[in-house]
Amino acid sequence: AxxxxxxxxxxxxxxxxxxxxxxxxxxxxxxxxxxxxxxxxxxxxxxxxxxxxxxxxxxxxxxxKNQVSLSETDMLAFVKRSLDSIIHPKNIEIVFNHKVTDPTAFVDNDQMMQALTNLEKNAVEAMPEGGRLSVELSDNETEIIIRISDSGTGIAPEHMEKIFTPFFTTKELGKGTGLGLPLVYGIVKMHRGKIDVVSNADKSKGRTGTTFSIILPRYKSV
CATH class of the missing domain: 1.10.287.130 (Signal transduction histidine kinase, dimerisation/phosphotransfer (DHp) domain)
Structure with a gap:
């Protein structure tokens, strides 16, 4: 505080x-x-x-970002809405897949929208030559899982441990503040959720790209 x-x-x-x-x-x-x-x-x-x-x-x-105001939310409609707000060039395809039994979760709508659109914009920016932004929504009994994947350049291994550090950015000077991902991390943590990232920046190891997974508890934590 x-x-x-x-x-x-x-x-x-x-x-x-x-x-x-x-x-x-x-x-x-x-x-x-x-x-x-x-x-x-x-x-x-x-x-x-x-x-x-x-x-x-x-x-x-x-x-x-030190408190959340949770409300019951249809995450299927919510994630669709986040994608609708993303401006992207024609050479980027957006794909949304969902296999959800129950799309209901308690989230802070404003803050979670900011977290999702931050990740989606980052994904678009990681594909200057074009590519595919894939968003997948799934669930289990206690959690909602949102995966945001791009087919971009990937994150270098030496940068992986720093990406959630405030003011760390790999963007050219003047292009990024280095506060986007720390903000996403903070929002997810305040929802008692988890955020994972898997990335490949080495073409010799297969397709390059990055996947962020947000795992949110379905219900309000007591």
């Missing part, structure tokens, strides 16, 4: 000056002629300030 309060405090303190930088760089951009050589510098300032705001937003989210 103390770390959460500290993160939230820092995020709030940073938000105001970042807002001022963004606002004034945009005002200057509006006033500068299109051919002015300073435009590119101002655009860079604005872009990087916006990136900082995203990181701060991620920190705030991270700080707030």
């Amino acid at each position: 103390n770390m959460g309060q500290l993160s939230a405090g820092i995020a709030h303190e940073l938000n105001n000056p970042l807002g001022v930088i963004t606002m004034y760089s945009n005002i200057l951009l509006d006033e500068l002629p299109t051919e002015d050589p300073m435009r590119s510098d101002l655009e860079l300032i604005s872009e990087q300030a916006n990136r900082c705001k995203k990181i701060v937003g991620g920190l705030l989210n991270f700080a707030r």
Whole structure:
């Protein structure tokens, strides 16, 4: 809780000056002629300030994720809805398979939607050359299992143990905050669930790609 309060405090303190930088760089951009050589510098300032705001937003989210508001949810409809919200290029095929006896589980809808869409977006980004995003929903008596697989480049073995560490990212500079997967991990843990990942980045060992499995308890934990 103390770390959460500290993160939230820092995020709030940073938000105001970042807002001022963004606002004034945009005002200057509006006033500068299109051919002015300073435009590119101002655009860079604005872009990087916006990136900082995203990181701060991620920190705030991270700080707030310390409680869940559970409600009875049809996970079949829920997972379908998460996929409907994903923007993807035409060279990526999305496949949804389900073998569910009872799709009911108690989840925090907002937070679990954020977790699923984070994983689904990551899967799409892992396939710049195109591929297949497969989502599978299954269950047993006490659990709901969601598997999200991509046929992308895979995660290098040396990165596997760091992927849930805040601010760790393999994306090029300026592209990722390194808060997406830690956020997913935190959300799943607050649901008393488990998250597993299996990945292959070595073509000589077979097809490359990554599968994240989220295993959620079906009922509210007492």
